[in-house]
Amino acid sequence: xxxxxxxxxxxxxxxxxxxxxxxxxxxxxxxxxxxxxxxxxxxxxxxxxxxxxxxxxxxxxxxxxxxxxxxxxxxxxxxxxxxxxxxxxxxxxxxxxxxxxxxxxxxxxxxxxxxxxxxxxxxxxxxxxxxxxxxxxxxxxxxxxxxxxxxxxxxxxxxxxxxxxxxxxxxxxxxxxxxxxxxxxxxxxxxxxxxxxxxxxxxxxxxxxxxxxxxxxxxxxxxxxxxxxxxxxxxxxxxxxxxxxxxxxxxxxxxxxxxxxxxxxxxxxxxxxx
Amino acid sequence: xxxxxxxxxxxxxxxxxxxxxxxxxxxxxxxxxxxxxxxxxxxxxxxxxxxxxxxxxxxxxxxxxxxxxxxxxxxxxxxxxxxxxxxxxxxxxxxxxxxxxxxxxxxxxxxxxxxxxxxxxxxxxxxxxxxxxxxxxxxxxxxxxxxxxxxxxxxxxxxxxxxxxxxxxxxxxxxxxxxxxxxxxxxxxxxxxxxxxxxxxxxxxxxxxxxxxxxxxxxxxxxxxxxxxxxxxxxxxxxxxxxxxxxxxxxxxxxxxxxxxxxxxxxxxxxxxx
Amino acid sequence: xxxxxxxxxxxxxxxxxxxxxxxxxxxxxxxxxxxxxxxxxxxxxxxxxxxxxxxxxxxxxxxxxxxxxxxxxxxxxxxxxxxxxxxxxxxxxxxxxxxxxxxxxxxxxxxxxxxxxxxxxxxxxxxxxxxxxxxxxxxxxxxxxxxxxxxxxxxxxxxxxxxxxxxxxxxxxxxxxxxxxxxxxxxxxxxxxxxxxxxxxxxxxxxxxxxxxxxxxxxxxxxxxxxxxxxxxxxxxxxxxxxxxxxxxxxxxxxxxxxxxxxxxxxxxxxxxx
Numbered sequence: 001x002x003x004x005x006x007x008x009x010x011x012x013x014x015x016x017x018x019x020x021x022x023x024x025x026x027x028x029x030x031x032x033x034x035x036x037x038x039x040x041x042x043x044x045x046x047x048x049x050x051x052x053x054x055x056x057x058x059x060x061x062x063x064x065x066x067x068x069x070x071x072x073x074x075x076x077x078x079x080x081x082x083x084x085x086x087x088x089x090x091x092x093x094x095x096x097x098x099x100x101x102x103x104x105x106x107x108x109x110x111x112x113x114x115x116x117x118x119x120x121x122x123x124x125x126x127x128x129x130x131x132x133x134x135x136x137x138x139x140x141x142x143x144x145x146x147x148x149x150x151x152x153x154x155x156x157x158x159x160x161x162x163x164x165x166x167x168x169x170x171x172x173x174x175x176x177x178x179x180x181x182x183x184x185x186x187x188x189x190x191x192x193x194x195x196x197x198x199x200x201x202x203x204x205x206x207x208x209x210x211x212x213x214x215x216x217x218x219x220x221x222x223x224x225x226x227x228x229x230x231x232x233x234x235x236x237x238x239x240x241x242x243x244x245x246x247x248x249x250x251x252x253x254x255x256x257x258x259x260x261x262x263x264x265x266x267x268x269x270x271x272x273x274x
Numbered sequence: 275x276x277x278x279x280x281x282x283x284x285x286x287x288x289x290x291x292x293x294x295x296x297x298x299x300x301x302x303x304x305x306x307x308x309x310x311x312x313x314x315x316x317x318x319x320x321x322x323x324x325x326x327x328x329x330x331x332x333x334x335x336x337x338x339x340x341x342x343x344x345x346x347x348x349x350x351x352x353x354x355x356x357x358x359x360x361x362x363x364x365x366x367x368x369x370x371x372x373x374x375x376x377x378x379x380x381x382x383x384x385x386x387x388x389x390x391x392x393x394x395x396x397x398x399x400x401x402x403x404x405x406x407x408x409x410x411x412x413x414x415x416x417x418x419x420x421x422x423x424x425x426x427x428x429x430x431x432x433x434x435x436x437x438x439x440x441x442x443x444x445x446x447x448x449x450x451x452x453x454x455x456x457x458x459x460x461x462x463x464x465x466x467x468x469x470x471x472x473x474x475x476x477x478x479x480x481x482x483x484x485x486x487x488x489x490x491x492x493x494x495x496x497x498x499x500x501x502x503x504x505x506x507x508x509x510x511x512x513x514x515x516x517x518x519x520x521x522x523x524x525x526x527x528x529x530x531x532x533x534x535x536x537x538x539x540x541x542x543x544x545x546x547x548x
Numbered sequence: 549x550x551x552x553x554x555x556x557x558x559x560x561x562x563x564x565x566x567x568x569x570x571x572x573x574x575x576x577x578x579x580x581x582x583x584x585x586x587x588x589x590x591x592x593x594x595x596x597x598x599x600x601x602x603x604x605x606x607x608x609x610x611x612x613x614x615x616x617x618x619x620x621x622x623x624x625x626x627x628x629x630x631x632x633x634x635x636x637x638x639x640x641x642x643x644x645x646x647x648x649x650x651x652x653x654x655x656x657x658x659x660x661x662x663x664x665x666x667x668x669x670x671x672x673x674x675x676x677x678x679x680x681x682x683x684x685x686x687x688x689x690x691x692x693x694x695x696x697x698x699x700x701x702x703x704x705x706x707x708x709x710x711x712x713x714x715x716x717x718x719x720x721x722x723x724x725x726x727x728x729x730x731x732x733x734x735x736x737x738x739x740x741x742x743x744x745x746x747x748x749x750x751x752x753x754x755x756x757x758x759x760x761x762x763x764x765x766x767x768x769x770x771x772x773x774x775x776x777x778x779x780x781x782x783x784x785x786x787x788x789x790x791x792x793x794x795x796x797x798x799x800x801x802x803x804x805x806x807x808x809x810x811x812x813x814x815x816x817x818x819x820x821x822x
Contacts, residue, residue, distance in 0.1 A: 247528025
């Protein structure tokens with residue numbers, strides 16, 4: 001089902017502008033290259049408008065934000081909006097410090113995002129920043145499980161309606177929602193949380209995927225989320241066969257991303273409409 | 275002997291705040307995750323107090339320091355001290371520039387460290403910054419060998435007394451000392467110096483280890499030093515079996531860290547009380 | 549033919565000061581270590597003169613430049629010039645933004661480079677910054693092929709004459725030129741462009757290589773370019789044998805760099821004088 005989406009990336013090799021964190025920057029660049037995109041990392045305020053103009057999507061990741069780079073994020077985001085380029089937000093650690101939460105709110109206020117991807121805690125912080133007066137319902141727990149799944153999907157739908165962005169909440173169960181649709185994906189493996197950057201890499205790949213699939217944005221986000229999850233599974237299988245560890249998992253994850261085909265992905269995806 | 279120490283990390287999964295260098299930041303994050311800790315890298319002065327407050331240890335590594343991050347280090351370190359969180363110092367390249375040496379002295383002056391880990395040259399520079407008027411004895415040579423070992427242990431003991439921190443001098447022979455004890459560890463392999471970040475990763479792991487083992491700090495530092503050294507040996511064995519090189523060594527080192535058990539480590543450790 | 553050049557690096561283990569981008573900084577450090585050099589990454593203006601003074605070469609890479617680091621580049625470059633240390637320029641993304649292009653021109657104006665390495669588009673931008681009034685000839689196309697090869701070699705020769713630097717244009721066909729000589733190298737493989745940092749790593753290695761081979765600079769640049777290309781080929785062979793992907797390619801590339809011998813390289817190099 002994802003053949004056209006994946007082919008568009010492979011053939012058009014979209015240029016993706018990333019303003020991202022310094023921890024996983026190299027992983028994000030290699031992940032974008034693995035899926036046949038082309039990454040440019042640039043966060044100097046004097047050049048971000050130029051750089052975003054020659055790209056087809058912008059990914060903003062606040063993982064190691066600082067005062068200098070936050071201004072660059074806003075400038076780049078507004079330029080990308082003006083050019084109708086899709087903009088992806090990865091609010092890494094939103095909620096962990098006032099500065100991160102406030103920066104997240106500022107970004108949401110000043111930039112129209114196409115996709116917002118985070119874990120459930122980060123997405124709950126995003127929710128607080130978009131004008132709700134009551135905060136997040138206490139019963140949306142931090143870990144998505146079968147019990148609170150329907151509730152969390154409703155929450156994601158509502159957040160999508162408020163932000164105009166597709167919401168991707170990733171974890172053991174991934175939820176993708178817009179105002180009208182929701183899918184859940186049950187790919188991936190627990191060990192993916194024992195390497196840094198799997199979330200960041202997914203956000204980076206989302207940049208490449210939505211850049212060239214703007215007419216089917218919702219399915220494209222689902223495709224990219226499934227691609228990362230299933231690649232993680234294949235990588236973990238190889239790790240287990242070889243009695244290896246998390247160093248190898250990281251290498252095999254990029255291997256799987258770089259050799260994935262629509263046929264393979266369609267064979268491995270565990271997706272469900274809701 | 276290290277079962278309880280390792281289990282505490284595995285079960286409690288401590289959050290470690292790292293203000294570290296941009297060269298090996300990704301390696302440090304993956305090393306902490308490999309040993310079942312959870313890393314947060316944050317160096318913006320506006321958020322370091324918040325971040326350090328939600329963590330259980332702070333690691334300060336000056337490898338790519340700049341004026342902005344030095345202020346963040348001091349602010350975070352003082353907050354961690356106020357909260358009684360252990361703080362680890364890795365004075366990377368101390369002595370290589372006036373700015374690094376002076377920053378090291380400022381940090382020592384303003385922050386109480388629990389552990390200081392470096393190579394012998396870095397630790398000699400640390401020594402110069404703590405109020406000695408005579409500089410370092412000329413006969414403490416740059417490379418620790420059987421000849422100068424006793425002397426270097428005495429030096430480490432004295433430095434520990436002056437700083438109140440456990441001193442870990444790592445190299446071909448590792449020395450761990452406080453005012454009253456000293457151990458030497460002879461694990462590791464020469465090729466570990468042909469990949470970047472083995473020292474930085476050890477300092478990062480020390481953060482995770484001491485965070486949850488504060489009642490047995492000295493043994494915990496020895497355990498973490500042995501863990502890194504023996505993981506390097508296992509990685510090098512695999513490299514040799516496969517006729518591989520330093521790229522694989524780096525991967526297998528993380529593999530070994532992530533799959534180490536107390537049983538394996540106790541079987542491989544070459545430790546000696548002094 | 550490259551035995552002496554490679555041995556000089558292996559024995560003298562030159563210290564290389566890198567002011568480089570945060571995306572591939574770790575790769576550059578590991579690449580320098582793989583070829584038996586010793587990297588120091590430092591971009592704080594307060595210490596770059598000290599750091600460059602204790603090193604034997606300086607590598608300036610503008611991949612994630614910002615206002616702060618550009619000033620550090622200039623200061624370090626001028627100090628290295630004063631000390632007669634070779635300085636390598638990697639003008640990453642020159643032409644992609646006004647800020648990058650103008651920074652490239654400033655660097656060329658203020659620093660004497662020994663080697664300038666980039667892809668053809670970057671090198672064309674360099675050309676524009678050295679006082680030509682007519683811009684780059686339209687018929688020097690962006691991709692070097694058999695058709696425009698002679699023309700591109702002439703262009704590289706002219707640029708070398710103007711800048712006083714050896715020019716290395718890398719891509720499917722690599723061109724090395726000074727005012728009087730030119731060689732082309734046909735090693736490497738297309739997949740090298742699907743991992744980030746192969747160009748950056750080559751520039752970093754060039755630092756280590758020219759540092760200790762200043763009496764045979766031209767051959768040394770050819771040797772380093774061939775070393776990277778042939779290492780990429782060997783890595784790709786291993787990837788294909790194992791049905792692996794670009795994650796493994798990156799690991800095996802460092803493996804190949806770290807285990808290369810002059811004998812192996814002489815057996816694999818595809819070099820041609822022009």
